[in-house]
Amino acid sequence: MSKPVHSLDDLLQLMARLRDPQTGSPWDRQQTFHTIAPYTLEEAYEVVDAIERGDFVHLEDELGDLLYQVVYHARMAEEQGMFDFSGVVNRLVDKIQRRHPDLLTGTPSQLTAEQVHNTWDQVKAQEKAEKQLGLLDGLSDNLPALVVAQKLQDKAARVNFDWPDVRPVLAKMREELDEIEEAMVSGNQDEIKGEVGDFLFAATNLARHLKVDAEQAVRGCNRKFRNRFAYIEQVVAAQGKTMDECSLEELDHFWDEAKKQGL
Numbered sequence: 001m002s003k004p005v006h007s008l009d010d011l012l013q014l015m016a017r018l019r020d021p022q023t024g025s026p027w028d029r030q031q032t033f034h035t036i037a038p039y040t041l042e043e044a045y046e047v048v049d050a051i052e053r054g055d056f057v058h059l060e061d062e063l064g065d066l067l068y069q070v071v072y073h074a075r076m077a078e079e080q081g082m083f084d085f086s087g088v089v090n091r092l093v094d095k096i097q098r099r100h101p102d103l104l105t106g107t108p109s110q111l112t113a114e115q116v117h118n119t120w121d122q123v124k125a126q127e128k129a130e131k132q133l134g135l136l137d138g139l140s141d142n143l144p145a146l147v148v149a150q151k152l153q154d155k156a157a158r159v160n161f162d163w164p165d166v167r168p169v170l171a172k173m174r175e176e177l178d179e180i181e182e183a184m185v186s187g188n189q190d191e192i193k194g195e196v197g198d199f200l201f202a203a204t205n206l207a208r209h210l211k212v213d214a215e216q217a218v219r220g221c222n223r224k225f226r227n228r229f230a231y232i233e234q235v236v237a238a239q240g241k242t243m244d245e246c247s248l249e250e251l252d253h254f255w256d257e258a259k260k261q262g263l
Helices: 008-018 033-052 056-079 085-099 101-105 113-130 145-157 167-186 189-209 214-238 248-260
Strands: none
Touching (some): 033 056, 033 214, 056 085, 085 101, 085 113, 189 214, 214 248
16 A cells, blocks of 8 residues: 555645646646546446456556546536535535434444445435435436446336346246347337347346346456457467458357366
């Protein structure tokens, strides 16, 4: 662990200098919420990626990059008279305290982890009701689609809009697969797209019933595919050939080899 040299105040002051209208950085001065947003999303994903790869050496850097994004947005908001970084912190602390009433007693919590989670959800639902928001409102469309799907299903399940066990979910997936085949016969691409979406939504529901995070499961599958494909490329190159010179049977054989090696 490196010895702290700079403080949060140093970061806030640095951002103020970067955004100074007269003496700041030309690139930083011209940025807006919309131009910075893609970088914010990218940094959030890089934090998750470092965690999932167990790369805690770089996690410190990635968390810093994400914090920089928060400071950036807060500074732009302050310039427009909306709020500042201290306002962000105040709202966050108020929210956490409101959703953790057990902490306000000053004594060790007697609640279980499940009870704490349920209290959080109850307070959050009350906050939405006060804002006259629907149960499914408030989910960002910029979240990964599988994350949104699983959150929608979780929220619906809280009001008993859910199957009691996994068997109907499996039946629903078979039904959706049949409908994909029917759409393929029609040749209507919009219909095919809709049915594939329904199937993926049902598959996400299956993951939820099995207590699997669908987004993490697919990311893990992506990493596995990349590792095995890279192995195939290496084997093919070692034989002095290119991928398109190999038959599918050969490539499948190399894939099985990669699988046996635990890739």
